[in-house]
Amino acid sequence: MNKKKKIFVMGGDGFCGWPTSLHLSQEGHDITIIDNLSRRNIDNELEAASLTPIQPMGTRLATWKELSGQSIGFHNIDIAEEYERLLQVIMEEKPDAIIHFAEQRAAPYSMKSPKNKRYTVNNNINATHNILCAIVESGLDIHLVHLGTMGVYGYGTAGMKIPEGYLDIEVTSESGERIEQQILYPTNPGSIYHMTKSQDQLLFQYYNKNDNVRITDLHQGIVWGTNTKETKLDERLVNRFDYDGDYGTVLNRFLMQAAVGYPITVHGTGGQTRAFIHIQDTVRCIQLAIEHPPKRDERVMIFNQMTETHRVNNLAKLVSELTGGEIAYVDNPRKEAAENDLHVKNDLFLSKGLDPITLEEGLLREVTDIAKKYAHRADHTKIPATSTWTKDQQPGIPTAQEGIK
């Protein structure tokens, strides 16, 4: 194992943050979770809940202590609003690294209403900025690892392999000379949520340039799967599984729909190509990022954190074959191209030793261990995707003919 580090996990109660906290604790690091539990409050607001029976933070941490002997700290702090408390815990506990998951992360939720748009922008930008500001004010040399998204790239780069954050370009000078440059990849975000991640990139670029903050930005694909080695140890450690129209991501929604006999609902033609990664690989990638910080005077390090790409309708067919569920094609509530290709570089993580779990090998386990096991907990009324990108679009709800039961 690497040197033991003191690590803050911002958003450590969430879908990616919780298994990451356990994995790094298992690896011997000293973990403190900071989370304002806003995601659980949004469950209340949406009257939707995790398919899996997630436990309160107190139970989660006591169970982990019981099983592993390791203590994980916890502070309930809103990092977008409570700057002074954030700064204080940083000054007191002096983390070597901060992993930043603490943002509103659902594109449909971010598009639901003006209130949701405004909450997402305000929460995400201030959360990220407060962390950067506090790192500089603390005077400590803290490595920041942030979770970004593949979605910032946009899905329209026909013919070009998406590089890891930076793009080689040529421009023509006044005298007609060609100049080669490397720039931050020009983003084309597809929702207010994704747009905040583009704005985060500018914050990182600036604080890295002005204050030499060491930053790793992980442009993550859609995470699928539920449990990791650690969360599987005891049902009280189970990770959250979102299946509702706002927070459920495409593959998990398909699995759940099939398990409860709801049509596997494809938005538009299903020709959209997306990038994926299993939750077990997410926690492993974050460990690798923590173990390989950039140098103090190095620019922001950007990794593409994904392992495979698939067209949405191929995923639907795959799930349908595994489960016998039927597929329904409905209007796309998002504003996006009907079809796109996606070729993504992910050499950086592979070069650091990532050995990915493929969809082919993991999908069936997910069907039996999660979707079927907890199907009785599902609220079918929460399955449709009701948020639309503009007022004149239709929600993604199958009609009777399309096989609603």
Place this chain on the structure above:
Amino acid sequence: MNKKKKIFVMGGDGFCGWPTSLHLSQEGHDITIIDNLSRRNIDNELEAASLTPIQPMGTRLATWKELSGQSIGFHNIDIAEEYERLLQVIMEEKPDAIIHFAEQRAAPYSMKSPKNKRYTVNNNINATHNILCAIVESGLDIHLVHLGTMGVYGYGTAGMKIPEGYLDIEVTSESGERIEQQILYPTNPGSIYHMTKSQDQLLFQYYNKNDNVRITDLHQGIVWGTNTKETKLDERLVNRFDYDGDYGTVLNRFLMQAAVGYPITVHGTGGQTRAFIHIQDTVRCIQLAIEHPPKRDERVMIFNQMTETHRVNNLAKLVSELTGGEIAYVDNPRKEAAENDLHVKNDLFLSKGLDPITLEEGLLREVTDIAKKYAHRADHTKIPATSTWTKDQQPGIPTAQEGIK
């Protein structure tokens, strides 16, 4: 004259917003100012004030009514915080256009402390986002004109003429083919303030793409001069003139320093090249932008709103020649290249009929009509630039040897 329009001026109490409001009112448009007077409150906080004796909003508007017969409306609304009130006035008054000046606009102020950094990010991003969100929620087809800054481009584009917002690039495809594209110019902002303007651009790009909001973004150079045709009509209409270390921009500071016998204080070598525009041309450019809105399905229109570029030490010499003031070179409190070239395209405004006022013809008037006339109002202790970009830098204060009196 063009068709009479209903226009909201957000930040209409400020240095650019006030003369713009008067000019457009003079042109026959129906103007409503929205401003939370935060700039006057920052005067209180910094214990600094405009060199010119600006009047309260009530006096300003009554004077204008008396002289021109035109009424200008006013609402004291914090557009970053009071979304519902903002939406309500938009729904009630149904403006054809909104001109958005309402941001914290001083780079040194934005770098002064963590509190100031956080205020600038929070105020500017939420102000811009709330306006966009309210335009969409209102369902009205409102043209948004925003004041951006030349500072987003960064000052290091050696050999390349800075285009108007968009950059032509070539990239290489997977198969080795060259692909030509036009992208949003990759920004390299030099302060937290400038960084918020880069973030604004992403908001504009997104709302234009998703909701077809018509947007003109004016990348403005440093504004110099004080009065316009309208603000000169009566001393009660006088525009603000900032000379303090935080809000005073370089040329106005030089003029004032010379007028009160303080050394003309150049940061670093003075080799920095900057873009300038006279306040009279600012109001004229904004009028042109209002008269030439982009079409409903057109991308964000970006203009470079500047008329000439100068090296800082050449400006210092110019002011020194006009006034006999002596020059002091001090440490640069900013983090920036010691020297840079700057070649900027501004064809769009020239093509629409802008006939710029040059520094050469206007500078002397500024010395006599403003700097000398109001020199007795200056507080000399507010002249030094005390904000530094990092903790280990020195403020820009001349020492005794450098000629402080």
